[in-house]
Amino acid sequence: MEEKVFQFWLHNLPGAGDRTIGKLLKHFGSAKKVCLAKPDALKPVLKEKAVQRILEFNKIFDPQKVYDKMTADGIAFYTIEDEKYPERLRKLKNPPYAVYCLGRLPEERAPAVAVIGARECSGYGRDMAKAFAGKLARSGVSVISGMARGIDGLAQQAALEEGGRTYAVLGCGVDVCYPLSNRELYRKILEEGGGILSVFPPGMKPSRGLFPERNRIVAGLSDLVLVIEARLKSGTCITVDMALEQGKNVYAVPGRLTDRLSDGCNLLLRQGAGIALSPEDFLAEIALLGNRKELAGSAKESRLSEGAEETGFEEGGSGQETISFLDYYPKSADEILEDMRRMGIAIDLSQLRQNLILLCMEGRAKQTVGNYFSRQ
């Protein structure tokens, strides 16, 4: 068996984290020596129980067979001793011993930005994620994220739509698609030349405890972290903390003070995070930060609110008026009516409904549920 297989065995040992693996390697010199060591020889490093566990494990686990199957499935296995091991991870304080990768590893020379945010996002968050990630991808920046529901997945989706590269870091084995609702995205990332990465062995099911480590890797693989939307004390905030620990720059998209989903972002801004005002502006900042590659397409600035440009609303003059009372958050027709009346616009509920439905059919508004409407 070659050394790689022994390393694979070592990484699969039950109960052995990066720290234990480090200790074993320091004591024995190589994975092969650890594997072939007599139980007695292990004792100085490991506790009695751990040694027992290894013996049990060896009875049921055939590393060569599992490794061969994994390779046949196209999953690559890189340890820190490999040359191909991502440089960005190597620079971390506690680099993971190994990463598994389906598809490609992120390009070392291309700048990488982590685009992250809430799973339950608002329409505003959705639009921002798409705008920023799309623009980044078009300019040749790798978009790194966790392929979660909400912002993460949407950002990666947008990156793919713009023909860019995106890499997903999972909190489970790379062959496990989690969440299942993103299976289309999972397939597309691989098809379009991106990569699915994980520090957990294939077949590992997602569980709560694995996500902080996943978040650390997301931050670790990127040069810069962009937060689109986050609540206070959310998983996104954990990723940000880790990025800051790693010395990465953090940017946040500002939101309104009344939106709980923007509280995390606004707090970051208060604490001194970079302000992501527009994708172009943001790209320019990355270039200024001395990133490795000249960034293209950062010349022309555009306003993010261009979606609200007029497109000639024929039926009744109040269509345009109506849309100005809509928001990125779903508002009930009653609320809109109340707001309009407060502004002195005389309109009744059925007229308003008709306007809203027409706006929806034109694709300028969205009907969240029956009586609730938001800006598209």
Add this chain to the structure above:
Amino acid sequence: MFSRILSGTVYGIESHLVHVEVDLSSGLPCFVMVGSPKGEVKESAERVRIALKNIGIVIPPMHISVNLSPADLQKEGTGFDLPIAVGVLTAMGRLPADCARDHLVLGELGLNGEIKGIRGVLPVAVCSVRRGVKRCLVPGENAREAAAAGMKTVGVRDLNQVIEYLRLPVSEREERFPHLQGEEGEPHLQKAPLPENAERLDFAEIAGQESVKRAALIAAAGFHHMLIIGPPGSGKTMIARRLPTILPPLSREESLEVSSLYSIAGRLRQGESLMKDRPFLSPHHTISPQALAGGGKIPKPGVISLAHRGVLFLDEMPQFKRQTLDLLRQPLEDKEIQLARCNASFTYPADIMLVGAMNPCPCGYYPDLNRCRCTPFERHRYLSNLSGPVLERIDLCIEAPRVEFSQLRSKGTGENSAGMRKKVMNARRRQEERYQGTSLRFNSDLGGRELERYCKLGQEENRMLEKMFCTMNLSARTCHRLLKVARTIADLEESEQIRCSHLAEAVCYRTGIWE
């Protein structure tokens, strides 16, 4: 020594007249009862014997036979006590023969001779009036029920009173025992609405919630089933409770129908003759399937039948067991419920307006993302408790937004129930005229083919519907429901043509967006 007294019983919800025949003959002293009596009817022998003894009449030691004819009909209830007692007294010669001729006699006896109220007096009285028997002796408690059916009624409190009454010559009876009599004529032929109880509930009390009130108005006008979705405290229950106040008042004919059901279920309030308000039933979500549909060997009407011609309100709809909700499918379609038992199949009326209320998600605040933190999966699981087939029969779905403090203080400036009812009745009148000569009554009854006929769209409207169909992912079924609702909206607006604005409003009420 033979006597025959007229009485009656209820079988399911049908009422039948029953002849109680009593014969005293020499032989081994005993009290034999034949003619398919159920348990409580058999026991009446004991009550009659002791009640007679306690008012000082001793039954001679003879062979007493009682036959309840028609003998093959199963007899239920405690109403046979009094006719049996009268029969025995007549057969003994203590009462003149034929003293109770042309009288319907009903009542339960206490051991001391008092007469207690029973269930089902109203339907039996109605049946008896139709057969030409127009006088009755009933327990005082039930006197108003019998009178409401159009009978010359004597309400009696104890057995002595009955004996006194029956001993009087016919000509003197009315003087001593003034008859309680209902309105002239046969009430089941009258259509005029009944005066209602003084209403305490009113839509004017509801602050804000204009769109929900509007939806309630439409639902009432077209008798559409309705679902209200909203966060806790948004007034869903308040609105549902006020729905009967905008439905047209009960006509006498309807009232008699509903009151009979309540009389059988023993739920007619004491001293009340006919129900004046439309029923509003709000069963708790732990209700058993039998209680909802009607249960028993000879089934008692369930909640769904008691809500006949009224509103059945299911609060916290996803909390109901799926199995229970699924029961509603057939009755919602057929407007009656068929209960098959081994001995017979029973059909009870169930023409109800179903109103459901629920939270939009487990926490109750979706789509307000500032408060709601439910995942799509959690939301989906919550909604999936609702049975699809039942949801499919609901034409109108409305979201009740959270009420702001400012609205709460503004003490309801909206329309009151009286104004809304007027609009409903106008719309109903239009429907009545349009569907004259057909089996249809309301817009909600329209089927696929009828839609083509009664919901014709102009060119512009057709274009709009087509566009909505494409951009909003409507299904054919949603489209049908949408047209029905648009028809009702047009009726409310007094327009024979369905216009674009009606369609636009109707599309906001679709349930599909939640399914």
